[in-house]
Amino acid sequence: MAPRRQYWLLKSEPDAFSFDDLLAAPKRTTCWDGVRNYQARNTMRDDMKVGDGVVYYHSNAKPPGVAGFAKVVREGYPDPTQFEKGHAHEDPKADLADPRWMMVDIQAVQAAERFVSLDELRGVKALEGMALLQRGQRLSVQPVSAAEWKALARLTGVPQAALSV
DNA sequence: GCCAACGTTGGC
DNA sequence: GCCAACGTTGGC
Numbered sequence: 001m002a003p004r005r006q007y008w009l010l011k012s013e014p015d016a017f018s019f020d021d022l023l024a025a026p027k028r029t030t031c032w033d034g035v036r037n038y039q040a041r042n043t044m045r046d047d048m049k050v051g052d053g054v055v056y057y058h059s060n061a062k063p064p065g066v067a068g069f070a071k072v073v074r075e076g077y078p079d080p081t082q083f084e085k086g087h088a089h090e091d092p093k094a095d096l097a098d099p100r101w102m103m104v105d106i107q108a109v110q111a112a113e114r115f116v117s118l119d120e121l122r123g124v125k126a127l128e129g130m131a132l133l134q135r136g137q138r139l140s141v142q143p144v145s146a147a148e149w150k151a152l153a154r155l156t157g158v159p160q161a162a163l164s165v
Numbered sequence: 166g167c168c169a170a171c172g173t174t175g176g177c
Numbered sequence: 178g179c180c181a182a183c184g185t186t187g188g189c
Contacts, residue, residue, distance in 0.1 A: 011187090036185095037172075060187055118188080136170045138186050 007144035019067035028108040040141035045076040065117035074105035113157030126151040
Protein backbone atom coordinates (compact mmCIF):
# COMPACT_ATOMS: atom_id res chain seq x y z
CA MET A 1 0.00 0.00 0.00
CA ALA A 2 1.31 3.42 -0.91
CA PRO A 3 2.10 5.59 2.10
CA ARG A 4 -0.39 8.33 2.59
CA ARG A 5 0.59 11.63 1.09
CA GLN A 6 1.29 14.39 3.53
CA TYR A 7 1.35 18.12 3.19
CA TRP A 8 3.67 20.83 4.44
CA LEU A 9 4.03 24.55 4.41
CA LEU A 10 7.39 26.15 3.74
CA LYS A 11 8.04 29.80 4.39
CA SER A 12 10.33 31.84 2.25
CA GLU A 13 11.02 35.52 2.09
CA PRO A 14 10.28 36.47 -1.50
CA ASP A 15 13.14 38.98 -1.48
CA ALA A 16 15.45 36.04 -0.88
CA PHE A 17 13.73 33.32 -2.92
CA SER A 18 10.21 33.75 -4.24
CA PHE A 19 7.93 31.23 -5.86
CA ASP A 20 8.77 32.86 -9.19
CA ASP A 21 12.42 32.20 -8.44
CA LEU A 22 11.54 28.55 -7.91
CA LEU A 23 9.68 28.45 -11.23
CA ALA A 24 12.73 29.94 -12.91
CA ALA A 25 15.19 27.55 -11.27
CA PRO A 26 16.66 24.61 -13.20
CA LYS A 27 14.04 21.82 -13.24
CA ARG A 28 11.93 24.23 -11.18
CA THR A 29 13.72 22.63 -8.25
CA THR A 30 15.74 23.90 -5.30
CA CYS A 31 17.32 22.55 -2.15
CA TRP A 32 15.80 24.01 0.97
CA ASP A 33 18.99 24.98 2.74
CA GLY A 34 19.50 27.33 5.63
CA VAL A 35 16.92 26.01 8.08
CA ARG A 36 18.46 26.28 11.55
CA ASN A 37 15.68 25.23 13.84
CA TYR A 38 15.61 21.76 15.35
CA GLN A 39 11.91 21.15 15.02
CA ALA A 40 11.92 22.17 11.38
CA ARG A 41 15.05 20.08 10.87
CA ASN A 42 13.35 17.04 12.36
CA THR A 43 10.38 17.46 10.06
CA MET A 44 12.61 17.60 7.01
CA ARG A 45 14.78 14.71 8.21
CA ASP A 46 12.02 12.37 9.37
CA ASP A 47 8.67 13.28 7.94
CA MET A 48 8.83 14.83 4.49
CA LYS A 49 8.58 12.17 1.79
CA VAL A 50 8.99 12.29 -1.96
CA GLY A 51 5.68 13.31 -3.48
CA ASP A 52 4.42 15.17 -0.43
CA GLY A 53 2.67 18.44 -1.19
CA VAL A 54 4.22 21.77 -0.27
CA VAL A 55 2.41 25.05 0.23
CA TYR A 56 4.79 27.84 -0.70
CA TYR A 57 4.27 30.75 1.65
CA HIS A 58 5.81 34.19 1.30
CA SER A 59 6.80 35.58 4.69
CA ASN A 60 8.08 39.03 5.46
CA ALA A 61 6.32 40.19 2.34
CA LYS A 62 3.83 42.89 1.51
CA PRO A 63 1.52 41.21 1.94
CA PRO A 64 2.54 37.79 3.22
CA GLY A 65 0.57 34.85 1.84
CA VAL A 66 0.38 31.72 -0.29
CA ALA A 67 2.11 32.08 -3.64
CA GLY A 68 2.07 28.55 -5.01
CA PHE A 69 2.42 24.83 -4.62
CA ALA A 70 5.38 22.50 -4.86
CA LYS A 71 6.26 18.92 -4.03
CA VAL A 72 9.06 17.12 -2.28
CA VAL A 73 11.43 15.54 -4.81
CA ARG A 74 14.26 14.52 -2.49
CA GLU A 75 14.08 13.47 1.13
CA GLY A 76 16.21 14.72 4.00
CA TYR A 77 19.95 14.96 3.41
CA PRO A 78 22.70 17.09 4.95
CA ASP A 79 22.64 20.81 4.27
CA PRO A 80 26.15 21.54 2.95
CA THR A 81 26.05 25.20 3.91
CA GLN A 82 26.57 24.26 7.56
CA PHE A 83 30.15 23.31 6.66
CA GLU A 84 30.99 26.25 4.40
CA LYS A 85 33.50 28.58 5.97
CA GLY A 86 32.23 32.11 6.06
CA HIS A 87 28.80 31.16 4.78
CA ALA A 88 25.94 32.96 6.48
CA HIS A 89 24.55 29.57 7.51
CA GLU A 90 27.82 28.04 8.59
CA ASP A 91 27.56 26.17 11.88
CA PRO A 92 31.00 25.83 13.49
CA LYS A 93 29.68 23.07 15.73
CA ALA A 94 28.39 20.93 12.88
CA ASP A 95 30.25 17.65 12.48
CA LEU A 96 30.91 16.27 8.99
CA ALA A 97 30.49 12.72 10.28
CA ASP A 98 27.22 13.59 11.97
CA PRO A 99 25.65 16.58 10.23
CA ARG A 100 23.43 18.69 12.36
CA TRP A 101 21.29 20.35 9.70
CA MET A 102 19.26 18.68 7.01
CA MET A 103 17.31 19.82 3.98
CA VAL A 104 14.99 18.50 1.29
CA ASP A 105 14.59 19.35 -2.39
CA ILE A 106 11.33 20.72 -3.67
CA GLN A 107 10.00 21.28 -7.17
CA ALA A 108 7.41 23.83 -8.20
CA VAL A 109 4.11 22.32 -9.27
CA GLN A 110 1.72 25.19 -9.80
CA ALA A 111 1.61 28.91 -9.08
CA ALA A 112 -1.44 30.23 -7.29
CA GLU A 113 -3.92 31.50 -9.86
CA ARG A 114 -4.65 34.09 -7.22
CA PHE A 115 -2.27 35.05 -4.40
CA VAL A 116 -4.03 34.57 -1.08
CA SER A 117 -2.85 36.87 1.69
CA LEU A 118 -2.39 35.97 5.33
CA ASP A 119 -5.16 38.37 6.14
CA GLU A 120 -7.54 36.45 3.92
CA LEU A 121 -6.40 33.10 5.30
CA ARG A 122 -7.32 34.25 8.76
CA GLY A 123 -10.90 34.71 7.67
CA VAL A 124 -11.35 31.19 6.33
CA LYS A 125 -13.27 28.84 8.60
CA ALA A 126 -11.65 25.71 7.18
CA LEU A 127 -8.22 27.05 8.07
CA GLU A 128 -8.93 27.97 11.69
CA GLY A 129 -6.72 25.23 13.03
CA MET A 130 -3.89 25.73 10.57
CA ALA A 131 -0.48 25.86 12.25
CA LEU A 132 0.47 29.00 10.35
CA LEU A 133 -2.39 30.93 11.91
CA GLN A 134 -1.71 29.99 15.51
CA ARG A 135 -0.42 32.67 17.79
CA GLY A 136 3.33 32.91 18.01
CA GLN A 137 3.88 30.38 15.26
CA ARG A 138 7.25 31.02 13.67
CA LEU A 139 8.34 27.66 12.34
CA SER A 140 9.50 27.83 8.75
CA VAL A 141 8.44 24.22 8.12
CA GLN A 142 4.94 23.31 9.23
CA PRO A 143 2.40 20.53 8.73
CA VAL A 144 -0.73 21.14 6.66
CA SER A 145 -3.75 18.82 6.86
CA ALA A 146 -5.40 17.31 3.81
CA ALA A 147 -8.47 19.42 4.46
CA GLU A 148 -6.37 22.59 4.70
CA TRP A 149 -4.57 21.66 1.51
CA LYS A 150 -7.87 21.28 -0.28
CA ALA A 151 -9.12 24.60 1.04
CA LEU A 152 -5.92 26.32 -0.05
CA ALA A 153 -6.23 24.87 -3.54
CA ARG A 154 -9.75 26.24 -3.78
CA LEU A 155 -8.78 29.68 -2.43
CA THR A 156 -5.86 30.04 -4.82
CA GLY A 157 -7.95 28.93 -7.78
CA VAL A 158 -5.84 25.88 -8.50
CA PRO A 159 -7.72 22.70 -9.49
CA GLN A 160 -7.10 19.76 -7.16
CA ALA A 161 -6.11 17.70 -10.16
CA ALA A 162 -3.21 20.02 -10.87
CA LEU A 163 -1.86 19.30 -7.40
CA SER A 164 -2.37 15.57 -7.17
CA VAL A 165 1.09 14.90 -8.54
C1' DG B 166 11.39 50.52 12.60
C1' DC B 167 8.82 48.42 16.40
C1' DC B 168 7.97 44.79 19.20
C1' DA B 169 5.80 40.31 20.74
C1' DA B 170 6.86 35.67 20.77
C1' DC B 171 9.88 32.24 21.00
C1' DG B 172 14.45 29.66 20.60
C1' DT B 173 19.24 29.35 21.99
C1' DT B 174 23.19 30.25 24.79
C1' DG B 175 25.96 30.33 28.66
C1' DG B 176 26.97 31.59 33.52
C1' DC B 177 26.13 29.77 37.74
C1' DG C 178 19.04 22.39 35.56
C1' DC C 179 17.68 27.24 36.04
C1' DC C 180 17.01 31.38 33.92
C1' DA C 181 18.55 35.97 32.21
C1' DA C 182 20.36 37.79 28.20
C1' DC C 183 20.43 37.77 23.64
C1' DG C 184 19.16 36.73 18.78
C1' DT C 185 15.66 35.77 15.31
C1' DT C 186 11.23 35.72 13.18
C1' DG C 187 7.81 38.00 11.01
C1' DG C 188 3.48 40.73 11.21
C1' DC C 189 2.33 45.29 11.42
